[in-house]
Amino acid sequence: MKVLMVQHPHTFQQHDFPPLVMALGFFDGVHLGHRKVIETAKAAAVNSGWKSAVMTFDPHPSVVLSQENRPVEYITPLKEKADLISKLGIDYLFIVRFTSSFANLDPAQFVQQYVIDLNVRHVVAGFDFTYGKYGKGTMDTLPHHGMGILQVTTVTKMEEGNEKISSTAIREKLREGDTESVITFLGRYYETKGTVIHGEKRGRQLSFPTANIQLNEDYIIPKPGVYAVRLFVNGRWEKGVCNIGYKPTFHDPGQSHLSIEVHLLHFKRSIYGEEVTIEWRHRIRDEKKFHSLEDLKAQIAYDIVRASDFLQA
Template sequence: MQSIKLFYPIPNPLPGSPSSGQVLAIGDFDGLHLGHREVVSRAAETARKLGAPAAVMTFHPHPREVLGQDKYVRHLTPVREKLELFEQAGVNTAYLVRFDVPFSHITPSQFVEEVLIPLRVNTVVVGFDFKFGHKGSGNPDMMCELAAGRFAVEVVRPYCMDGIKVSSTLIREHLERGEVGRVQQLLGRSYAMTGTVIHGAARGRQIGFPTANIELDDLYVIPSNGVYAIRLELGGESFAGVMNIGTKPTFEDTDTRTLEAHLFDFSRTIYGEAVKVELIEFIRYEQKFSSIDELIAQIGRDVEQAKRITGHCAEKAENGVK
């Protein structure tokens, strides 16, 4: 898959755009949840039927961030991961449009004439609630009118689960409550974050539960403070573990949040290594303990629960580990 950065205004036609036309899915796609995947899959399916390339257009920074909604500074899927997911979905070209204040002021007509027409699209695929143009004044019906027969417009109905529309906002709300099991259902995969293992205060090792302190490599939406069963990917291998997200109130009085992962039956030194953490299940909220012994006892219970959740004991038995 090729990835192309676009800056408004766009040359007409855009050099390299297919002269025979392409099928283009458009959206923010933060999280690339099941609803988003429905839009992208429809574009890929239509492209196959037409014998045309499948493309995606998304925006960076997040439009809501540019328009002053600070919570959208953090992402469910940073750009790099979003592009990887597009490729897995069978997309041939991903257009990453720079979203800034001038771009936010273009009219719906300008969006069609000066963004879509230069890409030589023959079909545009959008969600039912897609908005475009200044202050979101354009909708799918208006896009059909502005297309004026030059390209087709396919509108994907809302994707619902248990009668509720799947959305990035809904996923963010579940993460704020630590409900990663529900998030996994809405995404169709585990919520994951990537980063690098850094040095910490080594308190985990001192109390018998050594941890890998993880510095995230992008501005992720970080779930609620608490303890989670996890899978950690490192160098092509996957390890079960338990992770605390929070401020370590038993030891410190600070607002700084950290991610500390304890991996089961793991003794390697991995400082500086790149890792990916998949959150499997929420165990409990972070709390302050009255003594270190009380904390150690609770961590022991957390570890046993996380082992059951991740099937770590079963894995050891299958591998003949005693």
């Protein structure tokens, strides 16, 4: 897959590209609804003898358009999104830098400059895709703005259990700690990547050493609590139990930052500095404060048993 980072205004011309079938969208999570859009574009490209393409944007439009100035938490930061799209067999990935000037393009300008000028002959997008200033362009207006020379395919809403499959719904489920039901939306387990760093060594003092994980990107973090997880490290998956939280047994409220710590089952090697992937499987319980270290150790031992049971299933 050829990846092109596009700054507005770009200088590409039609003859720079073969005829393209392009899927349009932000595609955070590359969930099952997104995959349907991208795979529809891929199939149309194969049928027409053209090349397939995906256009996405970076950063999230809310960074530019929102007045709240809140950091964006991604299901799939840009590199992971690109990797997932590449696995779908796409020929071209256009990553457009989302800026104020780009956001101010009117719908007709967007279609001319970022569709027609890139030699796109066929556009595929979800039913709720919008484009241009204030999102005034819709899938209904796209044929008009395409001046009759574009083929347009609108992919209808996908649902799971009468709920629309969407990035928003996945984020809400992760914030609730519902790491199991997101599987039916993503088509896979939720994953985050990070680096093993030195922590407070509390786990070692309790006879349950942990790997303290510093996430590499602005991922959405599941709700604080204890989870059964798998950790990909040194080329293989290891089973573990993870605590996300503030360690209230050791710290007063407000005196600790959020930490992600994984105790690996049947694992004794040092992995400081290693790049790892956490695969979030099952939420076991909320984080809570214990009256004694013995109570905490007993709870951790029970958590390990429960995590082991979940990971054997």
